[in-house]
Amino acid sequence: MQGVVPAAGEGTRMRPLTAKQPKGLVGVAGKPLLTHVFEQLTALSITELIVVVGYRGEQIREYYGNSFEGTPITYVRQESRDGLADAVCRAAGAIETDFVLLNGDNVIRANTKELVARHREADADVTALVEEVPKPEAGKGAVFETTDGEITGIVEKPTEPPSRLVPRGCYAFSPKIVHACRLVTPNETGEYELTDAISLLLWAGHVLETVELDGWCYNVNTPADRETVTERLRSEES
Numbered sequence: 001m002q003g004v005v006p007a008a009g010e011g012t013r014m015r016p017l018t019a020k021q022p023k024g025l026v027g028v029a030g031k032p033l034l035t036h037v038f039e040q041l042t043a044l045s046i047t048e049l050i051v052v053v054g055y056r057g058e059q060i061r062e063y064y065g066n067s068f069e070g071t072p073i074t075y076v077r078q079e080s081r082d083g084l085a086d087a088v089c090r091a092a093g094a095i096e097t098d099f100v101l102l103n104g105d106n107v108i109r110a111n112t113k114e115l116v117a118r119h120r121e122a123d124a125d126v127t128a129l130v131e132e133v134p135k136p137e138a139g140k141g142a143v144f145e146t147t148d149g150e151i152t153g154i155v156e157k158p159t160e161p162p163s164r165l166v167p168r169g170c171y172a173f174s175p176k177i178v179h180a181c182r183l184v185t186p187n188e189t190g191e192y193e194l195t196d197a198i199s200l201l202l203w204a205g206h207v208l209e210t211v212e213l214d215g216w217c218y219n220v221n222t223p224a225d226r227e228t229v230t231e232r233l234r235s236e237e238s
Contacts, residue, residue: 001047001099002048002049004088004100005049005051007024007057007105008057008077013222014223028107034064036107042068054080083186083192083193084103088101088181092181098119100116101173103169108170111129127171127211128170128210129211130210138163139160142155142167145163151165156195168217169219
């Protein structure tokens with residue numbers, strides 16, 4: 001199993017920390033943000049890291065080189081940041097097996113090994129780490145559509161959330177997601193949404209599994225997020 005890490009974003013909300021470096025190299029609790037991501041993925045015994053770089057991506061290449069703690073790194077470039085489905089398409093030439101996708105700005109301490117185990121046992125095409133959240137929070141990002149307790153779709157930032165079940169930024173995919181990503185059309189802002197690709201697989205009858213989050217996951221978007229995660233990590237280490 002491989003690991004795919006989208007890390008091409010400019011990180012404008014992290015300014016001034018990203019004025020001269022990519023978001024993935026911003027320090028969180030004494031190590032770069034991407035190091036936290038890589039550590040979580042290599043703990044899953046993946047065979048290769050596929051890192052999608054863009055803004056100041058050469059700095060990421062220079063910092064990590066061709067491997068991380070013995071796991072090979074392949075870099076692919078996303079020239080314009082056109083969404084996660086586009087990032088998967090850019091990585092397609094390197095994807096050979098099922099893979100875990102973990103966003104390059106997510107710090108996670110959760111049951112990711114259970115996610116991988118469920119994905120393999122069910123021979124699934126998509127396995128998502130999920131959490132039920134208050135309804136107002138559900139409308140801030142992707143949220144699953146459900147019918148009689150069964151997941152039937154997934155939508156991005158709906159005005160009226162169809163459920164309170166949301167993905168937590170960590171997925172296991174079969175290579176079938178690549179074809180689905182290639183079929184996605186851009187949204188109103190020009191981005192190719194990964195959620196649209198997942199919906200296409202669901203519509204076509206492919207298998208989706210979920211694993212309830214046991215632990216925590218933070219998307220580090222702002223300096224305030226960085227401080228929150230740093231404090232949490234240090235408190236857990238003490």
